[in-house]
Amino acid sequence: MSEEHKGPIDNKRYFSDPEYRKQVLAERKAKSKNNSEEMNPYLKKILIWGGGFVGVMLLLIAGYVTYLISGLPSANEFENPETAIASEVKSRDGVTLDKYFIENRNWVRYDKISPHVIDALIATEDHRFYNHWGIDTYATLAIPWHLINGRWQGASTISQQLARNLYKKIGQEFSVTRKFREMITAIQLERRYTKREITEMYLNTVEFPNSTFGIESAAQTHFDKPAKELNISEAAAMIGSLQAIYAFNPRIFPERSKSRRDIVLSQMNKRNFLTDSEFQVLASEPIELDYQPPSKAGRQSRYFGEYVRQQVNPWLEENGYDLFKDGLVIYTTIDSRLQQHAERAVKTKLDSLQVIFEKEWTTPGSDEYMDKLWNEFPLFFRTFVRETDRYKNGFSKYDTKLESVVFDSLFADTAFVDSVKRVRTQLQASFVAIEPTNGNILAWVGGTDYGDVQFDHVYQSKRQAGSTFKPFVYAVAIDNGYKPYHKFSKFPVTFRQRDGTTWTPKDETVAEGPVEVPLREALARSMNNVTVRLLPEIAGAPGTNKLWELDPAARKIKDMASKLGIDMGNTPAYPSIALGTANVSLLELTSAYTTFVNAGVHIDPIAITRIEDKEGNILKEFHPELTAEVISPETAYIITDMLRGVIRGGEDFYGTGVRLRNTYGVRQDVAGKTGTTNDAADNWFVAMMPHIVMGAWVGGKDRRVRFNQDLSYSIGQGARTALPIVGEFINYATADEQAYWKYDAFEPPPGFVMPEDPEKTRNELIKDENKGKIGW
Structure with missing residues (x-):
C-alpha cells in the first residue's frame, strides 16, 4: 500500500500513476466525510424540515389540482353540453299549444335572434369578446387596482358566464376555486366553439326575469314576440335585466328597469352600436311590455297537453327521452283557430249557464245560496262536508269522537258553509x-x-x-x-x-x-x-x-x-x-x-x-x-x-x-x-x-x-x-x-x-x- 500523500497534488503523477490517483481520491472522500460529520446540527435539521415542507406542499398542490380538475366538465360534456330545453306541443298549423319544462326555455338559433340583442350583450357584458381567448386579461389584471381603490368590478367574459350557465358543477359561489374552474372551462369552450356558437349558447341558457330561460322565452313572455323581432329598446331591457333579474324585472319595477335599460343603451352608444341621436331618442321612451304570464305563454290547452303527455310517455320512456329536458316538438292534429273558438265558446256559455243554474235553485228573496237544492237533497251537503279537510281534522281539533260536535262547529262557520256549497255546485263543460x-x-x-x-x-x-x-x-x-x-x-x-x-x-x-x-x-x-x-x-x-x-x-x-x-x-x-x-x-x-x-x-x-x-x-x-x-x-x-x-x-x-x-x-x-x-x-x-x-x-x-x-x-x-x-x-x-x-x-x-x-x-x-x- 502506498504511503499517505500530503501536500499539493502532483498533477503529472496523478494522471500517470494509478496507485497515486487512488490515494488522492481516498483522501478526498475521507475529508468530505469528516466535513459532513462536523456540519452544524441546526443546519442539518433545517435541510430535513425544509425538504419535508416542500414535499408536503407538492402533495397539497397535487391534491388541489386534482380537486380543481374533478370539478371541471368531462370531455364529453364539453362536446355535448346538456341544457334543459322545454318540449312543446304544436298545432298542425304550427302554433304552440302547451309546454313541458323544468326551465321555461326554447332553444333558438343565432340567426333567429335579433342583432340588437347581440349588440346589447357585447356592449354591456364583454366589449372585447371578439378579441380574447376566453379570459379578458386586461380586465382580470385590473381587478387588484379596482380593489385598492375601493370598488369591485367584475371581469367575467361571456365565455366565463356561459361556463357557469352550462355546467352547474362549477357553481355560483364567490371563491378562488370557482374562478379557476370557470376560467379553465371558458378557455376550453373557446377552443371548441366559435364566437357565434358561444353567443348562441349563452343567450339560450341565461335566465331572464319572470322564470324565463333563454332569449326566446323571455321575448315571448315579456313582449309576446319571437326573439328575432325584438327592437333596440326591448333588447336593451332584456340584456340589462341580466345583472339582477328580480331587481330589474320590468314588470315589477318598471322605473328601475328603465334606468338599467338606459345604461345598456349608453354602453351601446359608447361602443358605436348606436349614434348619439339614436341613444337620445331611445332613452326618452318607456319600456312597453306585452306581458304573457309564463304559466300561460304560448299555452292554450293544458287539458289537451296532459292528454298528449300521457299518450307519448310510454314511447319516450322506452326510447330514453325526457319530455321536460330534451326540447322535443310534438305536432298534433289540433287546428289552432278552431281550438281558440272552442275555448271561447265553452267559457262564454258556461259563465252564463252558471248564473242561470244558481237562480233556478235559489228561492227568490231567499238569503240561502241555492236553498232548493239543499232542501231537496238534504244528504248532499253533509256528504260534501265529510270530504273536506276541515271535517277530517275536526275530531282532533275539537277533541271529540262525536260527528255531531264537528258538524255543529263547522255549520256555525257561515263562510265555510258558503264556500263548500259554491265549490260543489260549480258547473263544468x-x-x-x-x-x-x-x-x-x-x-x-x-x-x-x-x-x-x-x-x-x-x-x-x-x-x-x-x-x-x-x-x-x-x-x-x-x-x-x-x-x-x-x-x-x-x-x-x-x-x-x-x-x-x-x-x-x-x-x-x-x-x-x-x-x-x-x-x-x-x-x-x-x-x-x-x-x-x-x-x-x-x-x-x-x-x-x-x-x-x-x-x-x-x-x-x-x-x-x-x-x-x-x-x-x-x-x-x-x-x-x-x-x-x-x-x-x-x-x-x-x-x-x-x-x-x-x-x-x-x-x-x-x-x-x-x-x-x-x-x-x-x-x-x-x-x-x-x-x-x-x-x-x-x-x-x-x-x-x-x-x-x-x-x-x-x-x-x-x-x-x-x-x-x-x-x-x-x-x-x-x-x-x-x-x-x-x-x-x-x-x-x-x-x-x-x-x-x-x-x-x-x-x-x-x-x-x-x-x-x-x-x-x-x-x-x-x-x-x-x-x-x-x-x-x-x-x-x-x-x-x-x-x-x-x-x-x-x-x-x-x-x-x-x-x-x-x-x-x-x-x-x-x-x-x-x-x-x-x-x-
Whole structure:
C-alpha cells in the first residue's frame, strides 16, 4: 500500500500513476466525510424540515389540482353540453299549444335572434369578446387596482358566464376555486366553439326575469314576440335585466328597469352600436311590455297537453327521452283557430249557464245560496262536508269522537258553509271536435280551468249518455231490416220481470196526434216509448212483455256501440241500455258518431302526428289505424239522414235540436242528437257535418249535482246547455275566414236510394190521380 500523500497534488503523477490517483481520491472522500460529520446540527435539521415542507406542499398542490380538475366538465360534456330545453306541443298549423319544462326555455338559433340583442350583450357584458381567448386579461389584471381603490368590478367574459350557465358543477359561489374552474372551462369552450356558437349558447341558457330561460322565452313572455323581432329598446331591457333579474324585472319595477335599460343603451352608444341621436331618442321612451304570464305563454290547452303527455310517455320512456329536458316538438292534429273558438265558446256559455243554474235553485228573496237544492237533497251537503279537510281534522281539533260536535262547529262557520256549497255546485263543460274521414282531433276543451280542476271531461270523465245513445239502438234496428218510415206506438209499454215487478219506461209527456209515429220522427223527438218498443223486434220476440226476453236486444245494442268505438266492457247488457244508461266519455261518444259520417268505417281518434327532436329530426310518426267497415254505408247514411231531423224537424214535428237552426242560425247540412239523463245531471249534444263532428257535455263538477227538473223552463236539457256551446263554436268558426271550415252536404252511397214509405207514396199517387176531378 502506498504511503499517505500530503501536500499539493502532483498533477503529472496523478494522471500517470494509478496507485497515486487512488490515494488522492481516498483522501478526498475521507475529508468530505469528516466535513459532513462536523456540519452544524441546526443546519442539518433545517435541510430535513425544509425538504419535508416542500414535499408536503407538492402533495397539497397535487391534491388541489386534482380537486380543481374533478370539478371541471368531462370531455364529453364539453362536446355535448346538456341544457334543459322545454318540449312543446304544436298545432298542425304550427302554433304552440302547451309546454313541458323544468326551465321555461326554447332553444333558438343565432340567426333567429335579433342583432340588437347581440349588440346589447357585447356592449354591456364583454366589449372585447371578439378579441380574447376566453379570459379578458386586461380586465382580470385590473381587478387588484379596482380593489385598492375601493370598488369591485367584475371581469367575467361571456365565455366565463356561459361556463357557469352550462355546467352547474362549477357553481355560483364567490371563491378562488370557482374562478379557476370557470376560467379553465371558458378557455376550453373557446377552443371548441366559435364566437357565434358561444353567443348562441349563452343567450339560450341565461335566465331572464319572470322564470324565463333563454332569449326566446323571455321575448315571448315579456313582449309576446319571437326573439328575432325584438327592437333596440326591448333588447336593451332584456340584456340589462341580466345583472339582477328580480331587481330589474320590468314588470315589477318598471322605473328601475328603465334606468338599467338606459345604461345598456349608453354602453351601446359608447361602443358605436348606436349614434348619439339614436341613444337620445331611445332613452326618452318607456319600456312597453306585452306581458304573457309564463304559466300561460304560448299555452292554450293544458287539458289537451296532459292528454298528449300521457299518450307519448310510454314511447319516450322506452326510447330514453325526457319530455321536460330534451326540447322535443310534438305536432298534433289540433287546428289552432278552431281550438281558440272552442275555448271561447265553452267559457262564454258556461259563465252564463252558471248564473242561470244558481237562480233556478235559489228561492227568490231567499238569503240561502241555492236553498232548493239543499232542501231537496238534504244528504248532499253533509256528504260534501265529510270530504273536506276541515271535517277530517275536526275530531282532533275539537277533541271529540262525536260527528255531531264537528258538524255543529263547522255549520256555525257561515263562510265555510258558503264556500263548500259554491265549490260543489260549480258547473263544468267539455268540447271536442273530430275530422270524421281520418280521426284527427281538431279541438279539445277538457274543462274550464286546468289550474282549478285537473280532471279532463273529454276522456277521463265517464257519464251516462242519455238519449245520445239512441242512434246506436236505431242503427241495430236498421241493420235488422227496419226503415225510417216504420211506425210504432208512442204510448208506454210495460215489461214484467221474473220476480213479478215491472219496468215501464216512458216519456214525460205524450203529445196529441196519431197513436203511431215513424222511427224518423221518434229519433228526432227522442221518444223513449218508441225506442223501448223496438227492443222486442230487435230481440226477435215481437209482442213480448217479458223483460228477460229483451236481453238479446241489449247484447246487440252493446255490441253495436263497441264496434263504433265505445268501451262497453263494464256495461251490463240490460234492456235499459237502450235509453242511455251506459257510461261513456265525450271522446268515445263523438268518435262513435264519426262512423255514421264516414260511411260506416270507424277510425279511432288520433291526436299526434309526429315527434321531432330539437334539431327538427323526425323521431316518430303516428298514423291512424285503419279499420274495416263496422256498419254498412247504407245504414250509416240512413242514421245520418234520420239525425238531420233532430235539427230540421219534419212537416209536422220539431226535433230536439231545432235550436241550432232557429237560435244560432246554422243553415248548412247538419245532423245531430241531444241527450239528457233521467236525473238531469248530464247534458249532451253531438252535431255532425261531412268535415267535422262536434260533441259537448255540461254537468256538475261533482256528478251528484244536477239541474232543477221541477221547472219546465229549466236549462237542464242537452238542447239548452250543450247545444249552445256547439252553436257558438259554429258561429265563431264560420265567421273566421282563416278557420278550417267547409260547407259540403252529406252524400249518399253510390247508387243508394232512400227507402220511401209505401203508404205515403200510395197516398201521393191517389192525390195525383184525383187532381182535376170534380170536387177535388
